[in-house]
Amino acid sequence: MKTGISTIVTIMILFLAGSSLLAQKFEQPVLISSAGQSADVKLVKMLAQRQGLNATTVLMAKPDDLTGFKTLVIVPGFSSKGLGAAGISQQDEIERVQSLIKAANNLKIPIVLMHIGGNARRQGQSDSFNQLVADNSKYMLVVKQGDEDGFFSSIASTKNIPLTLVEKIAETAEPLGNLFK
Amino acid sequence: MIRNHLSTIIITIITATMGVIAAISFGKMHQPEELFPSEGLTGKVMLSDYFEGIKGTNGDTEVYLFDSGVEGGTALVCGGAHPNEAASFLSTVVILENLKVTCGRVFIIPRLNNSAFTCSDPMEGFPASYEIPTKIGIRKFRLGSRVTNPLDQWPDPLVFSQYPSNQQLSGFETRNINRSYPGRPDGNLTERIAYAIIQLIDKEKVNIAFDIHESSPEVPIVNVIVYHENYEEIAMGAILGLEMAGLQFSPETSPMNFHGLSHREWGDYTNAIPFLMETSNPSMGRLRGKTDVDLVLRGYCDNYKKAKETGALRIAYREDTGEPIAHRVGRHIAGVVELINSYNLYYPDMQIVIENLPDYDMIMEKGVGEFLNN
Numbered sequence: 001m002k003t004g005i006s007t008i009v010t011i012m013i014l015f016l017a018g019s020s021l022l023a024q025k026f027e028q029p030v031l032i033s034s035a036g037q038s039a040d041v042k043l044v045k046m047l048a049q050r051q052g053l054n055a056t057t058v059l060m061a062k063p064d065d066l067t068g069f070k071t072l073v074i075v076p077g078f079s080s081k082g083l084g085a086a087g088i089s090q091q092d093e094i095e096r097v098q099s100l101i102k103a104a105n106n107l108k109i110p111i112v113l114m115h116i117g118g119n120a121r122r123q124g125q126s127d128s129f130n131q132l133v134a135d136n137s138k139y140m141l142v143v144k145q146g147d148e149d150g151f152f153s154s155i156a157s158t159k160n161i162p163l164t165l166v167e168k169i170a171e172t173a174e175p176l177g178n179l180f181k
Numbered sequence: 182m183i184r185n186h187l188s189t190i191i192i193t194i195i196t197a198t199m200g201v202i203a204a205i206s207f208g209k210m211h212q213p214e215e216l217f218p219s220e221g222l223t224g225k226v227m228l229s230d231y232f233e234g235i236k237g238t239n240g241d242t243e244v245y246l247f248d249s250g251v252e253g254g255t256a257l258v259c260g261g262a263h264p265n266e267a268a269s270f271l272s273t274v275v276i277l278e279n280l281k282v283t284c285g286r287v288f289i290i291p292r293l294n295n296s297a298f299t300c301s302d303p304m305e306g307f308p309a310s311y312e313i314p315t316k317i318g319i320r321k322f323r324l325g326s327r328v329t330n331p332l333d334q335w336p337d338p339l340v341f342s343q344y345p346s347n348q349q350l351s352g353f354e355t356r357n358i359n360r361s362y363p364g365r366p367d368g369n370l371t372e373r374i375a376y377a378i379i380q381l382i383d384k385e386k387v388n389i390a391f392d393i394h395e396s397s398p399e400v401p402i403v404n405v406i407v408y409h410e411n412y413e414e415i416a417m418g419a420i421l422g423l424e425m426a427g428l429q430f431s432p433e434t435s436p437m438n439f440h441g442l443s444h445r446e447w448g449d450y451t452n453a454i455p456f457l458m459e460t461s462n463p464s465m466g467r468l469r470g471k472t473d474v475d476l477v478l479r480g481y482c483d484n485y486k487k488a489k490e491t492g493a494l495r496i497a498y499r500e501d502t503g504e505p506i507a508h509r510v511g512r513h514i515a516g517v518v519e520l521i522n523s524y525n526l527y528y529p530d531m532q533i534v535i536e537n538l539p540d541y542d543m544i545m546e547k548g549v550g551e552f553l554n555n
């Protein structure tokens with residue numbers, strides 16, 4: 001009986017470990033979108049190109065845009081100029097991102113958070129976007145300056161989400177590329 | 182009776198004296214500070230040479246030319262669109278007094294809105310000038326207004342209707358050059374200055390143009406490079422380059438529907454690639470304390486430290502060091518250099534090669550004054 005229980009427990013542990021590994025597998029093609037309309041997403045687009053990823057960038061992606069994609073990369077960060085250019089309010093943007101995340105979760109498309117804007121894209125209006133995307137991500141790639149207060153680290157540890165911290169924006173390129181290898 | 186007259190006379194004399202002192206002080210604001218261009222200078226013209234309609238006005242301003250004699254591209258560097266932004270003017274002065282061009286040409290306009298240098302903003306308590314110690318003495322610079330002097334353009338309408346977009350803005354913005362592009366030849370003075378700048382960009386076939394600014398630590402658009410959407414890659418390349426040098430700039434796209442700004446209209450109405458940069462200047466902010474020369478130059482203000490600690494707003498303020506003028510000028514010059522580097526990668530046939538500008542670390546170590554020529 002004892003061995004039976006321990007076998008079941010072992011199997012369960014293996015299963016859980018296996019599923020968490022599965023959850024961290026990312027495949028192409030990749031949809032890149034923004035949360036908060038900061039132009040940081042344009043940098044991520046450039047870095048993804050340099051890594052030769054099969055990626056498409058849609059700044060204001062909606063649930064329908066997910067069709068055919070296997071990974072969703074979201075770059076959170078608030079920009080009043082960006083929202084102004086898009087002609088939408090912060091609330092509109094929050095609702096768009098919520099619906100996109102919900103759709104991705106339903107379709108089992110894993111979400112990768114990429115925060116590259118440092119403290120310029122933290123606090124104030126940015127953090128509502130940072131929180132929303134981080135809570136729903138399967139992997140986080142963050143430039144250290146944006147995590148000086150441990151914002152992303154603490155979400156990563158409480159939710160058990162793998163997090164990679166790098167010093168500089170250019171250093172995000174390699175770990176981004178490696179996700180798909 | 183005599184006593185009554187006596188007090189009237191005394192009050193009159195005191196008032197007259199105060200008036201004379203104020204008039205002398207205001208008059209001094211019309212005296213432009215002398216600039217000392219580097220040996221690389223090859224020409225100096227007036228902006229009115231590109232559009233007669235500002236000749237003889239306080240809106241006319243010097244245009245400095247550095248022509249390498251080697252065929253290449255043309256850059257335009259503008260400071261002083263908003264003369265209350267000290268690092269905007271001072272960055273162009275440092276460039277003017279050190280620049281060497283070995284390929285292509287560089288135009289520099291240090292006092293883009295010259296009229297706005299002749300007054301200061303009412304109710305703000307700004308000092309009228311500030312001094313920078315140099316290797317051999319002290320240079321004094323005016324701290325002007327955000328907008329054209331009302332003596333040169335008055336009255337403001339209640340609502341400003343931007344030409345030609347018809348975008349409605351507060352009447353005060355009628356005198357803001359960075360809401361007046363592309364301007365018009367028969368418009369108000371500010372629109373005519375804007376028009377003259379567009380003529381210069383066209384006539385000189387400017388390839389890349391810079392508009393240097395500063396803003397309050399609490400506004401969202403600070404420590405940024407604002408770029409026109411057609412030239413995204415150049416901006417992103419520069420941002421990565423600047424970050425490798427330890428300087429963080431956030432990219433901001435120029436909104437298509439916000440009119441009159443250089444990063445929008447220079448890009449839409451000319452062939453130039455426009456970039457606007459902003460540094461954080463606590464002396465301009467709403468949360469600032471005593472507004473004196475020290476705040477303008479040292480950029481240290483405890484109120485911003487407290488504001489940042491609340492976390493309610495994103496505040497672009499470094500609590501340990503403040504935002505000193507060397508840091509702000511150093512960022513702007515690094516931004517110009519790195520954007521030109523990035524431009525050169527995309528336009529190898531229209532290269533612009535500039536040399537001899539101090540880098541950020543040098544300016545931080547030695548101070549701005551070390552790089553002024555007199």
Ligand SMILES: [Zn+2]
Nearest residue numbers: 263266394395
């Ligand atoms: Zn400005």
